[in-house]
Amino acid sequence: MLAMLGLCVAQAQITIRKGGSAKAGIDWSRLVASGAGPTEFKRVLEDDLLRSGWFVPSAPGAEFTLIGTAQDSGQLAAQIQLSSASQQRWLLSKQYTVASGAARSLAHRVADDILTAIGRKGMFSGHIAMLGTRSGAKELYVCDMDGGNLQQITNDRNICLAPRWAPDGQRITYTAFLKRYPDVYLVDLVSHSRRVIASYGGVNSGGAISPDGSLVALTLSKDGSPNLYVRALNGGTPVRLTSEPRAAIASPSWSPDGSQLVYTSDQASTAHPQLYVISRSGGTPRRLTTSGSQNVSPNWGANGLIAYASLQGKFQICVVDPNTRESRMISPGDAANYEDPCWAPDGRHIVCSRTVNYHSSIYLLDTLGDPPVAFGQLSGDWYSPSVTAK
Amino acid sequence: MQSKRWMMFLAVGLVAAVAMGSGCKKATKTGPNDGDIGGIKGGGINDVNIGNRPPEGTQEERGQFGSVYFEYDSAQVKESERAKVESVAQNLKKSTAGGIIVEGHCDERGSAEYNLALGERRAMAVRAYLQTLGVDAARIQTKSFGKEKPVALGHDEESWGKNRRAEFVLFK
Numbered sequence: 009m010l011a012m013l014g015l016c017v018a019q020a021q022i023t024i025r026k027g028g029s030a031k032a033g034i035d036w037s038r039l040v041a042s043g044a045g046p047t048e049f050k051r052v053l054e055d056d057l058l059r060s061g062w063f064v065p066s067a068p069g070a071e072f073t074l075i076g077t078a079q080d081s082g083q084l085a086a087q088i089q090l091s092s093a094s095q096q097r098w099l100l101s102k103q104y105t106v107a108s109g110a111a112r113s114l115a116h117r118v119a120d121d122i123l124t125a126i127g128r129k130g131m132f133s134g135h136i137a138m139l140g141t142r143s144g145a146k147e148l149y150v151c152d153m154d155g156g157n158l159q160q161i162t163n164d165r166n167i168c169l170a171p172r173w174a175p176d177g178q179r180i181t182y183t184a185f186l187k188r189y190p191d192v193y194l195v196d197l198v199s200h201s202r203r204v205i206a207s208y209g210g211v212n213s214g215g216a217i218s219p220d221g222s223l224v225a226l227t228l229s230k231d232g233s234p235n236l237y238v239r240a241l242n243g244g245t246p247v248r249l250t251s252e253p254r255a256a257i258a259s260p261s262w263s264p265d266g267s268q269l270v271y272t273s274d275q276a277s278t279a280h281p282q283l284y285v286i287s288r289s290g291g292t293p294r295r296l297t298t299s300g301s302q303n304v305s306p307n308w309g310a311n312g313l314i315a316y317a318s319l320q321g322k323f324q325i326c327v328v329d330p331n332t333r334e335s336r337m338i339s340p341g342d343a344a345n346y347e348d349p350c351w352a353p354d355g356r357h358i359v360c361s362r363t364v365n366y367h368s369s370i371y372l373l374d375t376l377g378d379p380p381v382a383f384g385q386l387s388g389d390w391y392s393p394s395v396t397a398k
Numbered sequence: 399m400q401s402k403r404w405m406m407f408l409a410v411g412l413v414a415a416v417a418m419g420s421g422c423k424k425a426t427k428t429g430p431n432d433g434d435i436g437g438i439k440g441g442g443i444n445d446v447n448i449g450n451r452p453p454e455g456t457q458e459e460r461g462q463f464g465s466v467y468f469e470y471d472s473a474q475v476k477e478s479e480r481a482k483v484e485s486v487a488q489n490l491k492k493s494t495a496g497g498i499i500v501e502g503h504c505d506e507r508g509s510a511e512y513n514l515a516l517g518e519r520r521a522m523a524v525r526a527y528l529q530t531l532g533v534d535a536a537r538i539q540t541k542s543f544g545k546e547k548p549v550a551l552g553h554d555e556e557s558w559g560k561n562r563r564a565e566f567v568l569f570k
Contacts, residue, residue, distance in 0.1 A: 210542075274516070277471070302512075
């Protein structure tokens with residue numbers, strides 16, 4: 009009797025994995041699904057819970073127990089209850105009803121609800137925008153946070169780069185050569201429309217929309233050299249923030265409160281760009297990085313930290329605290345190039361590209377130490393991921 | 399002593415006048431490469447409107463001139479490449495009609511967006527040199543392709559060197 013009690017207590021404890029993050033056991037053996045749609049729902053939900061990094065599947069007696077049913081008799085209905093070994097109440101007890109075809113999105117919603125219930129932030133209601141070459145040329149695609157539900161957005165057979173989600177998660181900016189010059193476009197996924205938002209002389213790129221949705225940061229060379237500009241999203245006169253006469257400046261990203269921008273610039277040494285932070289009103293920029301021969305592609309997360317790619321032999325993904333300038337490497341330092349990082353909505357994971365032998369795929373990195381995870385559902389080459397804010 | 403200071407003042411004035419090119423009002427700020435003349439030392443031109451793109455449907459011609467090649471960590475027209483730019487200038491000065499698009503390119507390594515800006519810097523260095531050779535700025539457009547349009551598809555220094563280039567496209 010005592011031995012059994014001891015066993016139960018042991019299983020209720022957090023499992024510490026060597027080289028990975030702390031995880032809690034979750035028993036989902038009593039989540040019952042019948043029929044194709046409900047089974048898909050259960051599979052995607054379990055996948056998401058594992059992908060979150062907070063759980064490890066466990067036997068009965070685990071710290072968390074997930075029970076419920078999912079069935080479809082015209083609509084997909086799920087009853088979900090989550091309990092904790094240490095608390096006397098349900099952490100989550102909810103009924104969901106959605107259209108039969110919405111099994112995936114329901115699973116993502118329930119995964120996020122479960123994470124919220126245990127005091128963590130989820131990421132599964134987010135989406136990834138990225139470029140893929142399945143059809144020959146690079147085109148814009150969108151998928152779920154697990155790589156599923158892949159949708160092709162453009163079919164231009166033209167050159168394009170650097171997609172970025174707008175904060176509303178419904179529009180995407182990117183740079184494309186539709187008029188045979190590099191211009192910035194805004195795609196609206198809801199109205200299925202696209203319009204040009206920057207087509208000045210010279211190069212137009214960046215297209216980073218501010219957190220409140222009103223402004224767009226752009227790299228423009230219209231005044232003689234690529235510099236950082238800010239303009240109202242819907243038009244008006246761009247205001248130049250930087251004044252470098254001979255630098256290659258690129259990749260603006262807004263701070264969470266919209267008061268500053270981080271960007272990359274090789275003003276100190278050509279082809280050796282470093283990260284700088286500048287106020288959205290301009291002024292003297294503050295340099296953030298010193299080590300690494302190239303520091304590029306910064307992405308300022310809602311958590312206040314900046315993810316970026318740093319050339320240290322190969323490209324690695326690093327995270328820097330803009331206040332202390334302390335940085336650390338997040339990618340594993342193996343023989344691959346990790347580039348184009350973007351924070352996931354959970355503020356813990358980073359989506360990036362991983363290139364080996366010149367083949368590029370999308371990976372999920374973990375700032376709490378779990379090994380990188382491939383987006384297994386996506387075959388072929390994928391580049392430049394951008395993740396929605398929520 | 400007096401005359402030395404006078405000569406320094408003259409030299410600075412000369413550089414500032416060249417840098418201001420087509421009549422901007424603000425002075426360029428001093429930087430690590432101050433004293434550059436045109437694109438030979440990678441000089442940029444600030445506060446200058448770079449003009450309009452040739453309209454859609456304008457007739458374009460490629461292959462008239464050889465590409466200008468760049469070192470890995472450079473957006474400057476090196477000495478061995480100057481003659482190519484000079485022959486473009488000579489051709490353009492034969493008439494006042496039409497102009498040229500300078501396309502800037504990078505090798506495949508590194509961030510797509512940073513390379514788009516670096517390719518533009520290379521195109522602008524060539525443009526600046528063309529201006530110092532007497533070509534009107536309004537006739538020269540820059541267009542960067544970053545690393546998106548390589549001519550050599552190998553993953554080695556030989557291919558990378560061929561891709562770090564500026565190409566010339568004449569238009570009427």
